[in-house]
Amino acid sequence: MNTQKLLQSLYEEPYFKVVKKFNGGKKSLKKKFYNFATNLGHTVSQNKNHKKIVEIKPDINKILNLKKKNKKIKSVLRYHQTNLGGSIHSDGPQLSSPPKFIIMACESNSLTGGDTILVNTLKIYNYLKKKKPDILKILKKNFYFERRGFNYSGKNVFSKPIFLKSKKKFLFRYLRDYIEKGYEIKKKKLNKNQTFAFNYLDKLLSNRKFIKKTKLSKGDLVILNNHILAHGRTTFKIDKQRNTRKLFRIWIN
Numbered sequence: 001m002n003t004q005k006l007l008q009s010l011y012e013e014p015y016f017k018v019v020k021k022f023n024g025g026k027k028s029l030k031k032k033f034y035n036f037a038t039n040l041g042h043t044v045s046q047n048k049n050h051k052k053i054v055e056i057k058p059d060i061n062k063i064l065n066l067k068k069k070n071k072k073i074k075s076v077l078r079y080h081q082t083n084l085g086g087s088i089h090s091d092g093p094q095l096s097s098p099p100k101f102i103i104m105a106c107e108s109n110s111l112t113g114g115d116t117i118l119v120n121t122l123k124i125y126n127y128l129k130k131k132k133p134d135i136l137k138i139l140k141k142n143f144y145f146e147r148r149g150f151n152y153s154g155k156n157v158f159s160k161p162i163f164l165k166s167k168k169k170f171l172f173r174y175l176r177d178y179i180e181k182g183y184e185i186k187k188k189k190l191n192k193n194q195t196f197a198f199n200y201l202d203k204l205l206s207n208r209k210f211i212k213k214t215k216l217s218k219g220d221l222v223i224l225n226n227h228i229l230a231h232g233r234t235t236f237k238i239d240k241q242r243n244t245r246k247l248f249r250i251w252i253n
């Protein structure tokens with residue numbers, strides 16, 4: 001596979017590529033995946049332990065513990081540690097420069113659910129510009145984001161816009177749970193118009209007009225432009241006994 005051609009293709013619609021049976025069904029998916037990703041660009045740390053390859057699978061013990069304590073999973077765990085669907089988002093919104101590309105390789109998938117959802121936010125931007133400029137104006141302003149999962153010594157909240165667009169750059173940065181937590185930490189409240197804008201955006205993020213869906217099987221890989229596409233998944237069951245959904249993820253800049 002020509003890596004330059006592959007990267008170039010991620011700047012054109014549909015801004016992602018699925019490679020079926022990436023490792024030809026052999027066992028060494030993780031290693032082959034890591035080698036492939038490091039050839040494409042600079043790998044980015046994904047947490048405070050500087051992990052460059054992260055497993056996306058539900059942390060069953062933590063989930064059960066939180067449930068026991070009646071605590072909300074969403075406000076504590078990172079999305080990739082849960083089995084929840086929805087919450088269409090971009091990766092690394094808590095980083096000054098979110099990764100340009102995300103690559104995910106599938107080790108196993110759940111029988112039902114666990115579909116990958118990819119959303120074209122450039123189309124959403126253009127839709128808002130035409131139909132709802134007032135909402136777009138709000139989403140181009142700064143919001144607090146919790147910088148979850150990293151150590152920023154006391155500065156675990158920063159403010160950034162959801163849509164950033166200039167002649168040369170387009171960047172969509174959004175993970176609603178981190179924003180809501182950011183406001184909680186700052187002891188501030190999102191106003192009515194901001195909440196309305198988020199609700200409207202969430203609706204568009206799950207509108208069929210802007211979405212492509214794909215289901216990864218064992219050995220498949222997806223690479224996507226994280227500045228233009230938002231992503232998420234459908235809810236899936238966690239099952240301690242059987243193989244649950246498990247992907248490897250690498251961020252590339």
Ligand SMILES: [Fe+2]
Pocket residue numbers: 079089090091231
């Ligand atoms: Fe993600």
